[in-house]
Amino acid sequence: MTTTASRPGAKPRAAIAARTLRTDRWWVPPLGIAAILLFFIAYATVRIFMAKWYFVPEHNYLTPLYSPCVAENCVPGSSHFGTWLPALPFFIPLGIIAFPIVAGFRVTCYYYRKSGYRSLWASPQACAVKEPHTKYTGETRFPLIFMNAHRYFWYLAFAVLLINFYDAALGFKGTDGGFGIGLGTVIIWVNVLALAGYTLSCHVCRHITGGRLKHFSKHPLRYKFWTFVSKLNAKHGTYAMTSLFTVILTDAYIMAVSAGWFSDLRFIN
Amino acid sequence: MGSTRKFRVWRGDENGGDLQDFQVEVNEGEVVLDVIHRLQATQTPDLACRWNCKAGKCGSCSMEINGMPKLGCMTRMSTFTEDETVTITPLRTFPVIRDLVTDVSYNYEKARETPAFAPPAGVAPGDYRMQQVDVERSQEFRKCIECFLCQNTCHVVRDHEENKPEFSGPRYFIRAAELDMHPLDAKTDRKEYAQASMGMGYCNITKCCTEVCPEHIKITDNAIIPMKERVIDRKFDPLVWLGRKILRRDQLNGQGQGLDAPSGKPAGVTGHAKGVGPTSARLPEPPDLQEDGKLALTEITFDRPAAPSPFGEDVSFPMRGTSYVHPDRQRETSPEDEGTQAH
Ligand code: SF4
Ligand code: SF4
Ligand code: FES
Numbered sequence: 001m002t003t004t005a006s007r008p009g010a011k012p013r014a015a016i017a018a019r020t021l022r023t024d025r026w027w028v029p030p031l032g033i034a035a036i037l038l039f040f041i042a043y044a045t046v047r048i049f050m051a052k053w054y055f056v057p058e059h060n061y062l063t064p065l066y067s068p069c070v071a072e073n074c075v076p077g078s079s080h081f082g083t084w085l086p087a088l089p090f091f092i093p094l095g096i097i098a099f100p101i102v103a104g105f106r107v108t109c110y111y112y113r114k115s116g117y118r119s120l121w122a123s124p125q126a127c128a129v130k131e132p133h134t135k136y137t138g139e140t141r142f143p144l145i146f147m148n149a150h151r152y153f154w155y156l157a158f159a160v161l162l163i164n165f166y167d168a169a170l171g172f173k174g175t176d177g178g179f180g181i182g183l184g185t186v187i188i189w190v191n192v193l194a195l196a197g198y199t200l201s202c203h204v205c206r207h208i209t210g211g212r213l214k215h216f217s218k219h220p221l222r223y224k225f226w227t228f229v230s231k232l233n234a235k236h237g238t239y240a241m242t243s244l245f246t247v248i249l250t251d252a253y254i255m256a257v258s259a260g261w262f263s264d265l266r267f268i269n
Numbered sequence: 270m271g272s273t274r275k276f277r278v279w280r281g282d283e284n285g286g287d288l289q290d291f292q293v294e295v296n297e298g299e300v301v302l303d304v305i306h307r308l309q310a311t312q313t314p315d316l317a318c319r320w321n322c323k324a325g326k327c328g329s330c331s332m333e334i335n336g337m338p339k340l341g342c343m344t345r346m347s348t349f350t351e352d353e354t355v356t357i358t359p360l361r362t363f364p365v366i367r368d369l370v371t372d373v374s375y376n377y378e379k380a381r382e383t384p385a386f387a388p389p390a391g392v393a394p395g396d397y398r399m400q401q402v403d404v405e406r407s408q409e410f411r412k413c414i415e416c417f418l419c420q421n422t423c424h425v426v427r428d429h430e431e432n433k434p435e436f437s438g439p440r441y442f443i444r445a446a447e448l449d450m451h452p453l454d455a456k457t458d459r460k461e462y463a464q465a466s467m468g469m470g471y472c473n474i475t476k477c478c479t480e481v482c483p484e485h486i487k488i489t490d491n492a493i494i495p496m497k498e499r500v501i502d503r504k505f506d507p508l509v510w511l512g513r514k515i516l517r518r519d520q521l522n523g524q525g526q527g528l529d530a531p532s533g534k535p536a537g538v539t540g541h542a543k544g545v546g547p548t549s550a551r552l553p554e555p556p557d558l559q560e561d562g563k564l565a566l567t568e569i570t571f572d573r574p575a576a577p578s579p580f581g582e583d584v585s586f587p588m589r590g591t592s593y594v595h596p597d598r599q600r601e602t603s604p605e606d607e608g609t610q611a612h
Contacts, residue, residue: 010430011364011372012283021336021356110474110494117473124424127477128336128361136429138471145470148497148505203490207498215452217400233490 019130026126034119037112040244044103047251048093053258054078054251060173061184061258063251064102064191066095067160067167080167098160105157108150110203111240154204161192161199168192174269183265184253191250194243201232201239271296272351276304279358280316282367288356295346301357302330302341305369317368325483328416332369333358338418338481360421375426376417379437383444383467387456403452409491410447412484413440419478419488425471436468439478439488445469446492449499460499469496 020026047065054066055078062069062078069078071094072087085096093099106112117123124131139147171188174180199205210226213219232239257264274295277288291312293304305318321327323342330341335349335356349355363371388394419439425432445467449459463469474497478488486492558564565571 010433013361013363013430014279014359014365014371015281015285015287016279016358016361018336021333021358023335023353023356113473114475117475123473124428124475124477127422127480128333128338128427131424131428133428136425136432136471138425138468138473140468140470144473148501151498151501151506203494204498207495211495212499212502214403214450215400216402216405217452223402 020126020128022126022128026129030119030122030125033115036241036244037116037120040248043248047255048095048099049090051090051094053255054094056184056254056258056264058173058175059180059182059184059264060167060170061188061254061264062167062170063254064164064167064195064247065099065251066093068097068163069094070097080170081163098163101153101156101160104149105153106240106244108147108153109240110150111237113147115237150202151204151208154199154202157199161195164192164195175266176269178269180269181267183267184257186267187246187250187253191243191246194239194246197232198236198239198243200229201236203233203236205229206233274304274346274349274351275354276308277354277356278305278308278316278369280313280368281365283365286365286368288358297347299346300342301332301334301339301344301346301355304346304355305341305357317366317370319370326414328414331360331416331418331421333360333421338422340416340418340483343483360417362421362423362427363417373417373420375433376415376420376438376440379441379467380444383437383441384448384456384459384462386448386451387454389453389455392453397453399452406450406491407447409486410443412486413443414484415440416483418481418483422477422481423472424475424477425468432468432471436471439472439493441467442469442472442496443486443488443492446496449496460496460503463496464500464504469493469500472497 044065047063054063054069055061055075057075057077060077062080066074066078068081069075070081070083071079071085072083074083074094088094088096107116118125122131123133123136137144139145168185168188168191171185172179172181206226206229209229210216210219210222213222213226216223216226256262271294273292276291276293278291280286280289291308293307293311295304300323302318302320302323305316305320309316309318318330318332318341320330320342322329325340325343328340331338332341333339334341334344336358338360341357346355357369359365359369360371360373363373363375366372389397417440421427423436423438425436426438442463445459445463448454448456449463472493474489474493476489479486479490482488559571
């Protein structure tokens with residue numbers, strides 16, 4: 001009679017057969033998010049195995065999906081941090097150093113966990129909508145208990161962010177080799193700023209800057225940091241989605257310029 | 270101004286029930302609870318519904334309106350279109366008693382299992398001093414009106430009755446966070462307790478609790494995630510773990526002083542919420558009887574002014590012997606005299 005799995009001995013709930021009685025279009029957000037996430041996964045998979053069109057030597061544009069590029073077979077000039085890995089076979093992406101880090105960082109992110117569990121795993125799809133799974137153990141055991149590794153991904157992702165900033169600084173290379181700004185430079189900088197917003201607004205960052213303290217009054221400086229990060233944190237989902245799009249945009253732009261589909265629009269030099 | 274609108278209200282009890290159609294007059298400015306009251310007054314005098322304050326502050330009138338858990342007294346009829354049929358059902362996570370009234374004992378059992386505030390050693394009651402910045406986080410959680418909408422929405426128990434013994438629910442995660450962030454709480458193992466005995470690992474931070482909370486408490490962002498991070502500090506952070514092993518800090522955490530002893534029962538819906546008589550240590554309290562051993566007919570004829578005092582009947586007010594002095598005022602009188610002078 002009850003609509004949910006019941007426990008022997010439990011008193012009955014109200015006999016309502018409908019999966020949900022919600023009348024709004026609750027399936028729209030999970031569908032939209034699922035489309036975005038699946039598109040990104042497909043796009044990124046294709047791109048990281050492509051092993052070409054990731055670098056524009058004239059202006060030092062390097063796509064974040066391949067940064068840092070440290071293998072022997074990276075395009076000359078794209079290895080801003082040396083080549084200390086041997087030439088990689090085709091099935092290992094050139095961005096092997098950073099890509100697992102940023103992917104792991106996003107998968108274990110508290111915001112993506114929410115959107116992923118809702119849209120891809122239907123657990124639950126929307127509030128007060130019955131989920132299809134008959135059993136549920138949450139993040140209490142293997143493999144989902146590894147979601148708790150978000151902190152270590154954050155430490156590593158922070159290092160990757162610094163590398164991205166370094167790459168972006170190199171992107172101010174003019175046509176004659178001096179200083180210059182093109183549309184690519186602007187796109188790259190918008191992207192690193194979005195990535196910085198995403199990384200700094202992370203719940204882990206909020207915790208380690210001050211959230212773990214019991215007495216803010218004894219740590220006024222960390223309290224200030226925490227207050228700042230808390231403000232960013234309220235918009236964490238926005239940063240997460242924005243930076244997803246800016247990464248795709250940056251990569252697509254660099255791919256297009258590198259492949260010669262169109263040339264970079266130059267503002268200065 | 271009034272118009273007649275269509276409603277579907279679930280009526281029944283534990284033996285079954287169904288959605289029944291009604292047409293009720295609705296006037297400007299009314300809320301769903303007004304409609305329930307009009308139904309009771311005009312068509313269904315025996316429709317059962319819990320309510321009390323009609324101001325969104327008592328947490329009694331929790332129900333599901335068009336499938337969403339909401340307070341009946343805070344859901345305006347103006348949020349629906351004139352021709353919309355409004356469906357009203359009881360909370361679906363708890364056993365039904367009758368019509369819109371459910372048995373929410375599960376929540377009270379979980380409340381009883383949650384370790385209470387642990388007073389700091391060496392500070393007398395009345396001598397507690399805290400700074401506003403230190404209590405701010407905890408204060409957010411004190412806004413909770415115990416409507417249990419969050420408990421009802423959480424899919425961990427809503428869709429999986431079998432998780433009830435292990436899972437305390439968002440309302441008790443904010444309680445755990447409130448005390449863990451409390452500047453004077455002396456208990457140091459609340460994080461471990463929340464993970465091991467309250468089932469915090471079941472929460473997959475899908476945020477439905479936050480979505481339905483009528484007090485707009487940021488349950489997930491400000492309580493559950495910080496608590497999960499605090500558990501990670503203790504249990505999953507290799508750097509912290511290594512540091513503690515090397516510095517032997519794990520011995521300094523109040524272990525062996527009784528503070529970290531396991532608190533309460535490990536887990537479980539044990540008594541009324543399980544459908545059996547109470548089995549926990551605390552038995553139901555008998556009603557307060559008159560001197561002649563009988564229940565008072567009315568409060569007016571009762572020989573005591575009101576319900577029994579939580580301080581005991583032999584305490585008179587103002588209490589003597591407390592050491593509270595307002596910090597802005599000078600301590601002119603000795604604590605012993607407080608309460609006898611200038612009141
Ligand atoms: S965020 Fe966690 S506690 Fe809140 S409703 Fe979702 S699963 Fe339940
Ligand atoms: S946290 Fe919010 S939703 Fe949950 S019981 Fe308290 S007031 Fe209600
Ligand atoms: S009647 Fe008190 S909260 Fe609705």
